[in-house]
Amino acid sequence: MSKSLQAFLQARLDGVRTDRRWRRLRTLDGPQQPEQVIDGQPVVAFCSNDYLGLAADPAVVAAAREALDRYGVGAGAAHLINGHTRAHVELEQALARFTGRERALLFSTGYMANLALVQTLAGRHDTVFEDRWNHASLIDAVRLAGARSQRYRHADPGHLRERLEQAPDRGHRLIVTDGVFSMDGDIAPLPELAALAREFDAWLMVDDAHGLSVLGATGGGSCQHHGLGADDVPILMGTLGKGFGTAGAFVAGSEALIEALIQTARPYIYTTAMPAALAAATLASVRIAEAAEDRRAHLQGLLQRLGAGLDRLGLQHPPPVTPIQPVHIGDTRRASAVAERLLAAGFLVPAIRPPTVPEGQARLRITLSAAHTEAQVDALLRALEQALEQVSP
Numbered sequence: 001m002s003k004s005l006q007a008f009l010q011a012r013l014d015g016v017r018t019d020r021r022w023r024r025l026r027t028l029d030g031p032q033q034p035e036q037v038i039d040g041q042p043v044v045a046f047c048s049n050d051y052l053g054l055a056a057d058p059a060v061v062a063a064a065r066e067a068l069d070r071y072g073v074g075a076g077a078a079h080l081i082n083g084h085t086r087a088h089v090e091l092e093q094a095l096a097r098f099t100g101r102e103r104a105l106l107f108s109t110g111y112m113a114n115l116a117l118v119q120t121l122a123g124r125h126d127t128v129f130e131d132r133w134n135h136a137s138l139i140d141a142v143r144l145a146g147a148r149s150q151r152y153r154h155a156d157p158g159h160l161r162e163r164l165e166q167a168p169d170r171g172h173r174l175i176v177t178d179g180v181f182s183m184d185g186d187i188a189p190l191p192e193l194a195a196l197a198r199e200f201d202a203w204l205m206v207d208d209a210h211g212l213s214v215l216g217a218t219g220g221g222s223c224q225h226h227g228l229g230a231d232d233v234p235i236l237m238g239t240l241g242k243g244f245g246t247a248g249a250f251v252a253g254s255e256a257l258i259e260a261l262i263q264t265a266r267p268y269i270y271t272t273a274m275p276a277a278l279a280a281a282t283l284a285s286v287r288i289a290e291a292a293e294d295r296r297a298h299l300q301g302l303l304q305r306l307g308a309g310l311d312r313l314g315l316q317h318p319p320p321v322t323p324i325q326p327v328h329i330g331d332t333r334r335a336s337a338v339a340e341r342l343l344a345a346g347f348l349v350p351a352i353r354p355p356t357v358p359e360g361q362a363r364l365r366i367t368l369s370a371a372h373t374e375a376q377v378d379a380l381l382r383a384l385e386q387a388l389e390q391v392s393p
């Protein structure tokens with residue numbers, strides 16, 4: 001390697017280390033499920049986004065296997081060339097039905113779906129109103145689209161109204177929000193955002209990566225949770241690598257929205273289609289998710305149990321409605337030490353530290369899955385109590 005390249009990379013890495021932002025890869029052996037072996041250590045994991053326990057579900061795995069036999073592995077080309085199989089078509093139709101939208105379009109990742117959506121809907125002359133705590137892919141999407149960005153305070157419709165009132169009267173306005181916030185686990189105030197969108201002739205786009213399949217009677221996500229439909233949220237994005245247990249993403253909306261993405265969105269046009277086997281596996285998981293009242297009820301029961309236990313320990317956490325339950329610890333060093341003690345006791349719970357969250361707001365990010373048992377949640381609470389006793393504030 002050239003000396004200048006080596007020096008450049010070393011300086012970047014030193015910077016990351018000095019900023020205490022170093023991240024470490026762990027190696028998982030075996031499927032994504034609560035009891036797993038990671039870096040050679042058996043643990044019960046409380047950090048995955050497989051909220052319904054579908055990632056290793058036998059019906060989902062069987063659908064993938066069958067489709068592998070029929071279609072092979074690689075899609076071989078982009079959707080618009082010849083990578084768009086019958087399996088993709090069937091999944092898109094199922095997702096449109098699932099979300100109650102006219103049409104749906106698949107993407108290989110949620111990151112790309114967000115890039116595609118924002119660049120299709122907003123350009124240099126337009127303004128995008130973003131919740132301050134939106135997911136990184138949304139923030140990057142606005143930057144790449146070159147649109148004017150107006151951030152409003154987290155989940156604060158009053159502040160959004162101010163921003164809308166102050167915005168220059170040129171171009172159009174797009175309001176973008178997570179449905180369920182990925183680090184905090186709270187649900188966006190969608191009815192208020194939809195009302196503001198109507199009043200100011202803005203377009204509302206919701207990234208419901210963490211809400212779809214989990215919230216609402218049939219898993220319709222944060223929109224269904226709030227009783228909102230396509231008229232309120234015309235632009236809906238969902239990921240498949242979380243509650244649906246597979247990988248990839250989709251956009252759901254009107255016929256015109258989907259056709260505009262197909263015709264103009266570079267992250268759609270210039271990339272290889274997801275493997276057909278993945279689409280087939282996801283079709284199986286969408287069918288399970290639609291009728292998964294039992295899994296959702298079990299998950300809600302676990303959340304109530306966890307919430308009550310955290311209350312007993314005097315720990316701050318959001319209302320136990322979504323499976324993302326960040327537990328406030330405060331001090332960064334203490335949060336890391338508690339996470340290490342939990343790992344030593346066999347529980348994988350990540351500590352979220354600055355700069356991901358502000359100084360003094362370090363937390364443990366617990367996520368629950370319908371695949372967890374009550375006994376596992378109770379054991380986690382006991383281990384947490386002990387770890388907090390051992391690590392002084």
Ligand code: PMP
Pocket residue numbers: 108109110111112114135137178182207209210239240241248249
């Ligand atoms: N949006 C949100 C809210 C997310 O949490 C994530 C994944 N962490 C994404 C988008 C990106 O989705 P994907 O992992 O499919 O790229």
